[in-house]
Amino acid sequence: NAGVMQNPRHLVRRRGQEARLRCSPMKGHSHVYWYRQLPEEGLKFMVYLQKENIIDESGMPKERFSAEFPKEGPSILRIQQVVRGDSAAYFCASSPPQSSYNEQFFGPGTRLTVL
Amino acid sequence: KQEVTQIPAALSVPEGENLVLNCSFTDSAIYNLQWFRQDPGKGLTSLLLIQSSQREQTSGRLNASLDKSSGRSTLYIAASQPGDSATYLCAVRGTGNQFYFGTGTSLTVIP
Numbered sequence: 001n002a003g004v005m006q007n008p009r010h011l012v013r014r015r016g017q018e019a020r021l022r023c024s025p026m027k028g029h030s031h032v033y034w035y036r037q038l039p040e041e042g043l044k045f046m047v048y049l050q051k052e053n054i055i056d057e058s059g060m061p062k063e064r065f066s067a068e069f070p071k072e073g074p075s076i077l078r079i080q081q082v083v084r085g086d087s088a089a090y091f092c093a094s095s096p097p098q099s100s101y102n103e104q105f106f107g108p109g110t111r112l113t114v115l
Numbered sequence: 116k117q118e119v120t121q122i123p124a125a126l127s128v129p130e131g132e133n134l135v136l137n138c139s140f141t142d143s144a145i146y147n148l149q150w151f152r153q154d155p156g157k158g159l160t161s162l163l164l165i166q167s168s169q170r171e172q173t174s175g176r177l178n179a180s181l182d183k184s185s186g187r188s189t190l191y192i193a194a195s196q197p198g199d200s201a202t203y204l205c206a207v208r209g210t211g212n213q214f215y216f217g218t219g220t221s222l223t224v225i226p
């Protein structure tokens with residue numbers, strides 16, 4: 001059973017370009033979470049999605065950031081018109097359908113560098 | 116808003132020592148608490164999950180305790196090994212969907 005997969009592992013963009021980060025949850029998991037880890041800071045929650053639904057996006061910046069989790073395919077975190085401050089590690093986590101356990105399993109992350 | 120603090124920020128111990136990492140949180144209305152390790156440049160590996168109704172969980176040389184009323188959790192590592200060197204993170208899930216992370220304790224085990 002493959003774990004959570006994220007790609008690319010490293011992404012370099014110039015200011016103003018778009019960044020698309022992909023996350024494939026573990027098999028059987030229908031809940032996806034995105035977190036951002038800025039240098040020297042802890043992980044910050046961004047968004048929580050289920051298939052075709054955004055459940056909680058309270059941690060997402062209001063502009064330039066969007067996320068989706070379509071019926072088929074991976075979850076996508078999209079950052080438009082990137083700025084240097086977007087440079088960070090972006091982690092995706094997944095969990096199984098709602099249960100009392102609710103353990104999160106994390107992917108290896110995508111490290112975004114904005115030049 | 117939930118705030119999670121981990122003390123110490125860094126810890127260096129000789130191989131074989133037992134050690135305790137601390138995590139505190141400000142809002143005791145939590146659903147569960149999860150401990151992770153993060154190796155440099157890598158993702159997070161789940162170590163232990165404690166539900167709010169539980170007091171502790173054990174896995175091998177690791178033991179995590181939870182005192183919800185006082186807003187504290189500890190991660191005990193027995194007989195530390197150089198391979199235990201990593202950053203240890205605790206994360207608290209409140210009654211909403213968010214997980215709140217501490218900034219971690221960076222552990223170095225010296226051979």
